[in-house]
Amino acid sequence: MTGLVSEELLANVGRQSIPRREIVTRRDIRKYAVATGNRQRKYLDGDVAPPMFHVPLFWDVVELDQLTPDGVSIDTLLPRFPLDRAMAGGLDIQYLKPIVPGDWLTAVRTLTAIYEKSGRSGPLIFYEVLMEIRNDADDLVVREKTTRILR
Amino acid sequence: MNPLPEVGAVLPQREFRPDNVQLMLYNAALWNGHRIHFDLPYATDVEGYPGLVLAGPMLGDWLHQVVDEWLGDAGVITSVSYSNRGATYVGDTLTASATITAYDADTGDLTFDVAICNAAGDVVAPGTLGARLFTAAA
Numbered sequence: 001m002t003g004l005v006s007e008e009l010l011a012n013v014g015r016q017s018i019p020r021r022e023i024v025t026r027r028d029i030r031k032y033a034v035a036t037g038n039r040q041r042k043y044l045d046g047d048v049a050p051p052m053f054h055v056p057l058f059w060d061v062v063e064l065d066q067l068t069p070d071g072v073s074i075d076t077l078l079p080r081f082p083l084d085r086a087m088a089g090g091l092d093i094q095y096l097k098p099i100v101p102g103d104w105l106t107a108v109r110t111l112t113a114i115y116e117k118s119g120r121s122g123p124l125i126f127y128e129v130l131m132e133i134r135n136d137a138d139d140l141v142v143r144e145k146t147t148r149i150l151r
Numbered sequence: 152m153n154p155l156p157e158v159g160a161v162l163p164q165r166e167f168r169p170d171n172v173q174l175m176l177y178n179a180a181l182w183n184g185h186r187i188h189f190d191l192p193y194a195t196d197v198e199g200y201p202g203l204v205l206a207g208p209m210l211g212d213w214l215h216q217v218v219d220e221w222l223g224d225a226g227v228i229t230s231v232s233y234s235n236r237g238a239t240y241v242g243d244t245l246t247a248s249a250t251i252t253a254y255d256a257d258t259g260d261l262t263f264d265v266a267i268c269n270a271a272g273d274v275v276a277p278g279t280l281g282a283r284l285f286t287a288a289a
Contacts, residue, residue: 028180035176037167039220051215051228053175055208059181070193071184090234091211095227147234 004082004123005116010102012079017109021059024049026101031057049099054142058107077109081150085124089148097141105141107133112145125150156261156284162249167213169205172243177209202240210235210245210276214265217247218280226259226284233265233278245271249280259284270282 014138026046033043062073086105099105115127126149133142171189178188187204194200214233221237239245246268253262260283267276270280 031176031180035173035180036171036209036216037169040223042224050212051219053206053214055212056181059183061182067184070198071186071190073184087208090232091208092230092232094230096229098227127255140190 004125005114009079010114011080013111013114014046014145015077015079015111017077017107019106019108020058021104021106024057024101024103024105025046026097027080028056029053029101046101051095052093053099054107054144058131058133077111077129078127079111081125081127083123083150085151086122087149087151089146091147092145094143095141096143097135097139103141104136105133106136107131119151122151123144153192156251156254158254159253160251162217162251164248165213165217165220166244169241169243169245169252171203174203174205174209174241178207181189181206181208182193183234194265195204199239200240202242205239205241205245207235207276208229210239210267211278213245213267214249214280215277217249218263218265218282220248221249224283225286226261226282228280228282229260230281231278232280233276235276237269237273237275239267239269239275245275250277259286 011016017083029046033050033056037048038044042048061074063071067073109129112130117124117126126147129146131144135141187198187200188206191203194203211233215228219228232237249259249263249265252264263280265280266274266277269275
């Protein structure tokens with residue numbers, strides 16, 4: 001280990017986003033189903049959301065001056081890391097309840113882990129973000145853990 | 152869903168040949184303005200990619216579709232775990248595949264190995280996926 005992950009950096013673990021509340025619409029389901037090449041009528045008609053619909057529903061909407069020159073929105077949940085080149089990451093998702101038009105869903109994101117590993121080409125920093133999505137009855141609807149690797 | 156689940160069974164594969172229009176619509180549905188997905192001179196000259204880069208989660212969606220089409224209305228996807236292992240580009244032919252690795256007839260729980268491969272046969276997005284059949288006696 002090269003000590004890239006300092007105590008100061010680790011102090012960010014546990015940081016939570018402000019809850020985001022969004023409404024599910026038939027139109028947004030249809031647009032997502034079409035864009036992903038889905039072939040099932042129930043999704044193309046927007047009767048029910050396909051898996052991964054929470055990805056577009058909770059993608060950050062920021063104003064133009066908050067985008068970087070390459071068009072990326074800065075994730076304010078994350079601290080400044082000593083490595084900044086993002087490599088491929090992974091997703092773990094649990095689907096607990098169906099999502100249908102009219103649902104109001106609230107997402108909270110938490111930075112749950114930061115750790116270091118040595119890769120073939122040098123040190124790597126891993127971080128994990130947990131997103132929990134609940135309906136208005138406070139039932140967990142989707143639970144998603146994202147793992148990202150920086151080099 | 153047809154035929155009945157059997158461990159080792161390979162589901163019908165699906166080929167995807169995403170073009171600029173599909174990639175634009177996908178990123179518009181997300182509100183994703185990352186230039187590598189639509190600005191070809193930027194993607195190639197500045198970032199050094201051979202073409203417009205496909206969005207990673209779109210491949211993740213296709214891992215679901217190959218199983219979800221097979222399930223139809225007989226069941227539902229309950230979980231997925233996957234990673235994006237390599238970049239893919241507009242013009243690529245990508246194949247989504249799934250194999251049943253476990254089936255519990257009592258609970259209806261199914262587990263699959265899923266993957267997206269490029270035309271060279273490289274696995275660009277491997278994963279595992281869980282589903283549950285409605286018809287099983289719980």
